[in-house]
Amino acid sequence: MAAKPCICVEHVSRVFGKKKVLDDIALAVERGEIFGMLGPSGAGKTTLVKLIAGIDQATEGTIHVFDVKMPHLQAMKRIGFMAQSDALYEELTALENLQFFSAIYGLRGKRQKERIEEVAELVHLTEHLKKTVHHYSGGMKRRLSLAASLLHEPEVLILDEPTVGIDPVLRQSIWAELERIRQQGTTIVVTTHVMDEAEKCQRLAMIRDGRLIAVGSPNELKEKTHSETIEQAFLYFGGAHQ
């Protein structure tokens, strides 16, 4: 029997006022895959990942993570979430921020120190930990947010545009790291606008105007549409061929 999906989204809609931002979304994310969500600005990607992370609630439909109906506090402790806007304390140093977040996740003493060193190294911020976040560049804040989401080694990692404002070299090393933690069994959901990042995902969901227009591996999506690039495939599914 096939293993149950790690994340199961069934008939999910989200309405804000009169606007249906997500419309009848159904998808399943397998354990240990990097699952990308691709779509233009305003498509509904952030809204969907917030529902999966349990920080917002669907108007209709259900979301299960680890077989638990979201939102659920215990399940949320096993999830790492990196929001699009950095939720950092600007007046504190980077180190104090990481200490604060690790305390929330229940990391203390030696383990806390070790994890802070590991995640800081990973995002190349070791030399800058004593700086006040207020003095950080946009890219440094993104890297610090990513480090914070990794502190407690979550089983599911949800990243909303993690590499915006990050230079290409560091972007590559962050993706190499995501691949490494995936191989250790972490399930990763990531939203992106960047086509070469989409290629690095095991599977992709293409989202437009709150609807799921296609799901599959990058190769499947390209083959199905006789496209050479993910961008062409997206345009095809979005109706550009009609």
Ligand SMILES: Nc1ncnc2c1ncn2[C@@H]1O[C@H](COP(=O)(O)OP(=O)(O)OP(=O)(O)O)[C@@H](O)[C@H]1O
């Ligand atoms: N709290 C809210 N109240 C009202 N409308 C909202 C709210 N949150 C999101 N929306 C609307 O929902 C739509 C989808 O937004 P969302 O941020 O999910 O898109 P996105 O695909 O993540 O875009 P981007 O790539 O620019 O981040 C937008 O039209 C947005 O204005």
